[in-house]
Amino acid sequence: MLKRTAVHITVMMLVMAFAGIAHGQDKLQSYLSDAACKVKATADPVQKRAILSNSIENMEKALNKVQGSPLVSKDDKASIDRFKVFLNDKRDELEGVNGYEPVPDAKLNAFANYVVQDMEQASQTITISTVTLLLIIIILILLV
C-alpha cells in the first residue's frame, strides 16, 4: 500500500512538473476559496467554524511536513514561516485568542472571504518555489 502511494506521488509529481503546472500558488488559493464556499453553503455556525479551522489546520500540517523536508531551500523555509504566521493569525482571530475578539457567528461568511482575499493579496510576499508548492499541494490532497 505504501509502495503504491509512493509510486502514485512520484508519478503525479513528475506529470505535474513536466506538464508545466507551475501555478502552485493558484492551487493553494483555490483550496482556501473552496473552504470559503463550503462555509457559505453551511447554515450552522459550529460547522462553519469547523470547516475554517480544519482547512487552516490541514494547511498548517502540510506546511510543517514540507518544511521538515531536506528538499526545501532556506528561502522557502523562511517563506513557509511567514505563511504559517499568516495562517496562525487567522486562526487566532477565528477563535478569539491573542488579543482578538472571536469572530461573531453572523460574520463567519465575511471572515471566510477575508481569509481568501488576504491570502491572494499576500501571495506576492509569500514566494515559495514551484517544487515546494507541489509538495504542499500533494500533502494537502492526501490530508483531505
Next chain:
Amino acid sequence: MERAFSTFARQRSDHPFSRERQPYFLNALRAYSCLALCFLICSCGGPPPASRETVPGESSEFPSNYVVVFIIHGDAGYQFHDTEGNAYRADEEALAAAQRVAEQNSEAEVFIFHEKHRRHFLFLFPRHDGKFYYYRNGRLLARESYWRDHGQSRFDPELGLYNRFHREEEHEPMKFFLYFGHEIPEIDGKGYDASYRSRSFTINDLAYGLERLTCDSSAFDLVVLSTCFNGTPHTVSALAPYTRYIVASPSNLHLSYFDLRPFEALDIGLSDGDVYAFAEDFARQSFDRLIEDIQTEIAISVYDVDRVRKFLYSVNSVYDHALSTLKENASTLIEYCDCAEDSAYVRPAMSEGIDVLFRPARFGRSAHKQNHSGWECPKLPK
C-alpha cells in the same frame, strides 16, 4: 519448505513489477501518459503565433484628443476569486477592461501592452511573451506579439511599438498612463517577473519608461498605478516629473483592481477639461465598487503632484535612509505602515494636495483604524 515457498511467492506477488501486478501498473502508466499528453496539449496550445497580425479596418483621419497607454503585467501569480468562488486572472480581466476603454472612445489613441508569462512550444521553443494592441478612434488597427526581453532597458520593446504607431497631432492631446500589476518595488526588484527571475524591475525603471514616453511632448495628465503599496513618497517623487496627477493605493489593492468604467467615456468625463475632478471621480467609483465585496483594507489616494512636493521634499531624506537601511538588510521583508503612524515621517504638509478614500479591513489587527494619511512608508528597522 511449503511455508517458505508460500512466503517467497507472497513476496514475489507484492513486488510492484510482479506478473499479478503488471496489468495494474500498465494501466496506471497509460493513464498517467494520457494525463501528461493532455497537460502538454493544454500548456502548449498550438504553434507560436505570428508576430504581427493584420487587422481589418483603416485608420481614420479624425484627430485624437486622448492618448491612453496601458501596461498590464501578467507574468506572476494573478489569480483571484470572487465571493462565489469563481477564479479569475487579474491580467486577463484588466486586458478586457482596457479593450472596452479602447473601443468606447472614438476620439482616443489607445496602446495596450499585455506582459505575459513566457511559455514554450513542446517545452523547447519559446513563444512571444508580450502582446500589443493599438486602437485609434475606437477601432483595433494593429495587434502584435513581441518579445519582452529585447532591449537594454525594461520598456524598450513597448517604447519601440509606441513610437512606431503613435501619430502626432496638431494640438496636444490629454495623456493617460495606467499600470496594472503587483506592487512595483522601490529597491531590489528581482523576481518581479516569474519568467525572468534575475531581471530587476523597480519604480525607477517605470519612471525611466515614462521619461522616454514623454521626451518629445508634455507630461502625462494622469498616471494610475493599479498596484499594492505604491502610494508612497518615493514612488510619487519618482513619477512626479512625468505627470500632473497620480492615482495609487497606499495599501494592499485587491486584484480586481481599479474600476476602468470612467475611462470608457473620456469625452463626457473630461468635458470641462478638469483632470483632477476626473481622477477623483475615477478613484471614488473604484472605491465604491471595491467596498461591495472586499473585506481587506481599501485605500486609494489621488495626488496632485505640484501640491504634494512640499511634503515630498520634507520627508525625502528620512525615507531614503529607510530604504538604504532596508537595502543593506536584503533578507528582511519590507513591512509598510501608514506614514502617519511613524513619527519619523509625520510632517505638517502631509495632507496637502492629496485626497484619500479609506475603509479599514473588516477583520484583523487594523480593523479599528479610523483613517489613513494616504501615504505608505517602510517601517524603519528597530
